[in-house]
Amino acid sequence: MSNYENKLGIKAWAEADRPREKLLQQGRRQLTDAELIAILIGSGNKNETAVDLSKRILSSCQNDLDKLSQLGVKELSRFKGIGEAKAISIVAALELGRRRNGTGAPEIQKILSSIDAFRIIKADLADLPHEEFWLLLLNRANVMIGKHFMSKGGQAGTVIDPKMVFKIAIEHGAASMVLVHNHPSGNLKPSNADVDITTKLVELGKLMEISIFDHIIVCNHNFLSMADEGYL
Incomplete structure (x- = not known):
């Protein structure tokens, strides 16, 4: 039997190990960065689950979300299993996170330094x-x-x-x-x-x-x- 046939997809995992189900059961804060990205991309490739693929993408950035956020659609699309649509989802999610970090400041902003x-x-x-x-x-x-x-x-x-x-x-x-x-x-x-x-x-x-x-x-x-x- 080939490695591909032996590989279990997300649907075959225990329910607690599936990122979407884990988020519903345990809350968003219990998910790893790789699991959150796996939810964004939905599926991996024939040799990797979405989580495995997400781990590989993060590893290429030294598991640093700041470095990941610097990658564009073209760079992300170089990973096997990441097409343009999935790359756009990752870029959009990271951009929302960046924008959220920039909100919440008081309406009156003084610049004294x-x-x-x-x-x-x-x-x-x-x-x-x-x-x-x-x-x-x-x-x-x-x-x-x-x-x-x-x-x-x-x-x-x-x-x-x-x-x-x-x-x-x-x-x-x-x-x-x-x-x-x-x-x-x-x-x-x-x-x-x-x-x-x-x-x-x-x-x-x-x-x-x-x-x-x-x-x-x-x-x-x-x-x-x-x-x-x-x-x-």
Whole structure:
């Protein structure tokens, strides 16, 4: 008898070992990460159950959900048994989890330090494989009055139009703002281009009477404040 014929599918397992049944009987918190992913993908391949396949996917990411969330549909589809539809389900579920981490903040958000700005923006930039540039607009009391996506680029950079930056700030009556972008490379050090554009925007801000409070560089769950580091 072949290995395939000897392999038991999820339906042949004891009911307590099936992820869906286990969730119903014991609650969602009793499931492992692999079992939760197995529910998302529904089935494995001819040589692996959904749970086995999920374990292999997690193992490729050192069982780190943050690393898994960085995989796109193409990367996930390379695993035998994961087609485009299953890959999309995984990506969508992880994105919901990421968004949930970014909710629950109070309606009035003051930015008095670099960590305040990072906490507000980190969910928007964590795990991105490309660079994005955002603005956090503040009133005179340092209360955030807007969070605006400005541009998207590749892995090495994104284009920033100073005219559009101040157009958005003026339209929303901002007194100051925090510039934010991410480095997918994981290197927090500001590039020469980062320093140049920051200097240019600071100088323009003086003319427009809209101050640049900080420029935050985000790398997944870490950040660098150009103000704290003396670049501003």
